[in-house]
Amino acid sequence: MSLRILLAEENEELSVTLQRALETEGYAVEPMRPGEALVRSAVARLPDAVVFGARAPGSAAIEVCREFRTTPATLRLPVVVLLGSSFEQDRLAVLSAGADDCLMKDVSPVELLIRLKNLLRRLNPALLDTTLKVGDLVLDKNARRVHRQKKEMKLGPTEFRLLEFLMKSPGRVYSRAELRMSLWGDEASVDERAVDVHIGRLRKGISFGKTDSVIRTVRGAGYALGDF
Structure with missing residues (x-):
């Protein structure tokens, strides 16, 4: 069984592009629409990592990150946020809320794969063994x-x-x-x-x-x- 990634991105074209890149690398991708059920879905599905998109940090993305970090089942779950904002303060706000990494939505699939692999290796080396x-x-x-x-x-x-x-x-x-x-x-x-x-x-x-x-x-x- 491949490492399972929960992918929540509202832009269908971007979601498909990222899903193909992740699957080509050997990950099993479970796509879903972002929203209030994201943390609940992660608890139910028990993925190895979550990648979710947000137009801007706002309260929604920050609250989702905080919920991940206050829910026992997802306390240590690797979370990567894709932002539609290029402002440094927005990225820092998401990271401060508990995200493990924060990238621009226009990040290349190759960079996302590298960042995700490094994150998984750092947080749980056994996953990549x-x-x-x-x-x-x-x-x-x-x-x-x-x-x-x-x-x-x-x-x-x-x-x-x-x-x-x-x-x-x-x-x-x-x-x-x-x-x-x-x-x-x-x-x-x-x-x-x-x-x-x-x-x-x-x-x-x-x-x-x-x-x-x-x-x-x-x-x-x-x-x-x-x-x-």
């Missing part, structure tokens, strides 16, 4: 392979994405709704019970033909990858 390791599980993002105790585990594409998502935060309990969102986004036709099916397949795929506690079921809460 191609290998995840939890206990005796090793997941190679580029090779799309999973090994346990040096033996390759055969997983389907959905189970691979599910395991990668869980391995990013071992020990954390995710609800079925959060896991469904990580796999299928806003696809309303997918029932949360499908998560149980894929958890079962994942358990079978990473076990050695016997039941173990690598993936815990937390009654009434969801699932968690054992933190060993």
Whole structure:
């Protein structure tokens, strides 16, 4: 599963241009219209970073940045703001409100990619690592392979994405709704019970033909990858 970027830009042409650039670089982009639901959407979707546009800082953009920094689930979420204003005081106001970076809307896609990559590397180097390791599980993002105790585990594409998502935060309990969102986004036709099916397949795929506690079921809460 690629790093997921929540992109909120009201200019459709700019949004499409940035989405193509990000996807070409290997990011999974989830576009949406900017507005009051931006922070709530970030909490629901759990992206790896947010890029959102604002015509000018005004109270709206500043309040959004402040809300990101006062919401526990997005407290450390990387946030990049694209401004339609070239005034230095506007950029400083957005940065003071909690944005990690602030660029002009006419920034080249290449510069945005470089800034975003550097930001992710600085705030969470593990996100850019191609290998995840939890206990005796090793997941190679580029090779799309999973090994346990040096033996390759055969997983389907959905189970691979599910395991990668869980391995990013071992020990954390995710609800079925959060896991469904990580796999299928806003696809309303997918029932949360499908998560149980894929958890079962994942358990079978990473076990050695016997039941173990690598993936815990937390009654009434969801699932968690054992933190060993």
